[in-house]
Amino acid sequence: MPFFEAFRLAIQTLRAQKLKSGFSLLGVFVGVASLIAAWSIANGVNRYMTEKFAQTLYGVNTFQLRRRPMFTPNVPDSVWRAWARRPRIRFSDAEAISEGLTVPVITAWQSSDQMTVSYGNKEARDIELTAASERYFDIKNLGIALGRPFTGEENRSGAPVAVLGEAVAKRLFADRGPLGKSVRIGGVPYRVIGVVEHQGSILGFPLDRFVVVPALSPAQNLVNPPGILDAFLVKAHSDLEMREAMSQAEGIMRSRRHLRPRQDDNFVLDTSEGVQRFWAGISRILVTVIPGIVVVSLVIGGIVIMNIMLMAVAERTREIGLRKSLGARRRDVLRQFLAESTAIATVGAAFGILAGIGLTIVINKLSPLPASVSPASVVLGVIMGAGVGVVAGVYPASRAARLDPITALRQE
């Protein structure tokens, strides 16, 4: 019997026993659906972390001189205390590095804190107030939607001008134009000169609730003690130049802090690598846990299919005897039942793929993750599904093939 005939027969049997077949393909269905969905999610999170998350927080080819890393998951108390004892970053540190670097870079100062911003009787609370120098907008890739950013001159003179995040502008001014209006930050009036483009959100946190003012404007005292910075941002043209600038900056800082060769740095040159390393860790967990779930469902699916097939062999013993008496060889019977179990599993896998794609689309719609179905996962799903069918079918099919036609025919 050719394979085609075996599969035609298998599909006929499946259609004749819809309910039983439906149950038997459930395991493979769940296995393949979770494989596809999990793979898509992992892919999406991966892309999200490496492309959006890391680059929004740090910027491309950018490092930050800080007292401690910005992204600090799972840090023990002792490390925290050590970080808190470190000296803070000073304006003079930033100036020394700016002068000392031989690599072409753009730099910015940055200090931030939560603050309330008001206009008339309207208030926007928990706004991230950032006191920064003028290149901050370039380094963070913050496009200006309305008005302009502040200039170097305004920064140096400490002009009371403010660039608002989109959410702040909406909250305070609704539809009326904010440009030229005066907002109050810590009791000091600031003239609004620009509004930044919509930034969206990251992992559910809105990115538009901020105000940027010149680093030397009066509000600097609200966010940090005099002469102190949260971070000094350095952006190079390429990864290579960034590395070079980092090693130069490290040397400059070590000599300014009088660190001996065996002493560790008491500052960090923070890049998006930290975030990505952290994500790689989570990724590894997903990569080990998800296959576990998939394998467990597929094994259960295989056992279910094997049992269903053993039942089918028992129920159809007479049919097997008849087929043998009509000239079916062992391999014909083997093929027939293998085709049947493979068909069950493949149909289960096909539904699983559809469900997995559906889940991915839902996740894409309902969450910020750019989840997308990977073609490799579909291929793997089909192969694994069919594979489970073959493996689960071998034992029942070989039992069927070995049946003695005389006893099989005599069975009631």
Add this chain to the structure above:
Amino acid sequence: MSTVQLFRTGDTPLPDVIILAHKLTREYDMGSELVRALRGVSVQIQKNEYVAVMGPSGSGKSTLMNLIGCLDTPTSGEYWLNGQKVSDLADDELARIRNKEIGFVFQTFNLLPRADALHNVELPLIYAGLSARNRRERAAHALKRVGLGDRMDHKPNELSGGQRQRVAIARALVNEPSILLADEPTGNLDSTTSSEIMGVFAELHHQGQTVVMVTHEQDIAAHAERVITLRDGIVATDQARAA
């Protein structure tokens, strides 16, 4: 019995001898005891004979039937079917012989319940490796031969007992076998339908088909032209009936 030649081990049967059983024995090891179902049966059946095999239960007629049908192999002795020695063939070769040389008709019809008449008749041709179109043509032809040309798309449960057995006969004939091997073909039928089926057998025999039929009913055996009676695993009587 003048047509039957004496056969010795090592001989080859004459060309028109379809079935040649020579000193066939079949023993079953039932653990504590050895059951000797056949104790040396020698039978020759010519082309276009119509033979009934009779005997009480336990006489070995089912065992002989299984051996003739190539569903089983003898413990000792020789079995030649249509000029080929099949007593020492392996499993898959026996399957091929069953497919090409033997048309089974069972007491319980043994039709696939979910398949229509045409598909049931097609079954042996699937294992013969014929193309789908070729199969359909030949299956339809076989159904017409047994008078069911207008019932091809009926499922077994939409057919009467006699019609079901006709489908089974069509299935047995479809591959043009050397022998039609019927095991109590009327055992599940009433007397009217039985004689109808016997009519089909007679017609097929008339057309040149060799028929071997196992039965325990005298009046069914009466349709055959030769009756072999088994008792205790040996041939008790073997006689041609008056025409």
